[in-house]
Amino acid sequence: MTGVGSMRAFALALSILALAACQQDPQSQGARDSTVPALTVEGYGDMRIGMTLAEARQVSGRPMNNEALEPEISGACVEQQYTATDGDQLWLMFEGDRLTRVTASSEAPRTRTAQNVGVGSTDAEVRAAYQNVIEEGAHYNPPPAHNLLIWTVPDQSGLLFEVSETGVVTAVHAGGPSIRYMEGCA
Template sequence: MKPTIPAIALLALALAACQADRAPDAADGAAPADGVDAMANDPAAPPPLDQPVEDVPPATAPAGVNQFPDLGLVRMDGYGDMRFGMTADEARQAWGGELKGAGDEAATCYYLTPKWVDIPSDFAFMFENGKFVRYDVGTGREIAPGGGKVGMDADEIRGLYAGRVEETPHKYVEGGKYLGVKDISGGEGKLVFATDGDGKVTSWRVGVPPQVDYVEGCS
């Protein structure tokens, strides 16, 4: 009688053959150079931790030359980073760009304007005794604190600033008015709209007293 092979030995031989059949090909079994390559080939893998999940939009470009600044710069205590009471040098630094003279800077009262302003009455900063005290707007492209602007009716202004408007007659325009609005937060700044005889806003200004009430500006 031939000797029989024990069952345990047969089981061991079968397992060895199975493992040999499942051994990976040398090329297929090569590990990737690093974990990033492996994740890049796996659509289910999460993005690297240092990369945003969504595209980040490019930074918003600043307003270009010959454009009025975007909304949000008008204030009852100044304009942009400029604050009433700053010296001309401080105001220029806060503005961050060129401010050109629209009058004799050696005078007690004068205006400075951004370089892209062609007509000073459209947009200008007033300085008196070396301090920033007011800014004037004569165009509908700039909106005053609270929403008023050139071209609006006096009734619209009264509605926007309900209960806060102080009216006085225009010094030079028959039927025209000055519509003054004080800072609702209790600050020193004041907003003044000027209207024509038909009640249309022709200009507005923001500043501190007494300069904000100068009808002729620096004249």
């Protein structure tokens, strides 16, 4: 009897561990590639929210364009394309010469958050990976399309997942309050 009870306890423990693993790595996505940086509220790899355009140039090793930045205009905004190490194309938003947002969309299908969700994940996978998810209406698409917002610091830093009418994530925005902008800098 004691052996049977121990086996049941062991099987229960394995079941609990398997359920916990599913919350970290959604089954449809497989395990996140740990050699590639995660998209987080702090940025993507060495591209850190709050860094200057000059610092971003140094990190990327590329001559990011600042023509549209107009440094003499306070709060000027521009988005710059950035190629990640895995070939994904991310968008970096600079406001007043500071990086405020990183976006992964259709050009970044492999980019994932630390919880292994990104473009192509489902609404259910996002909700399973994060607590305190706020659902909002989509900017342009009618319901059932919507946005899922997760603040790590309310109205200061978080993630916004754009979810299509079919329940699939089409874009992920990470960073500061600019994650709520509808069209790039607007």
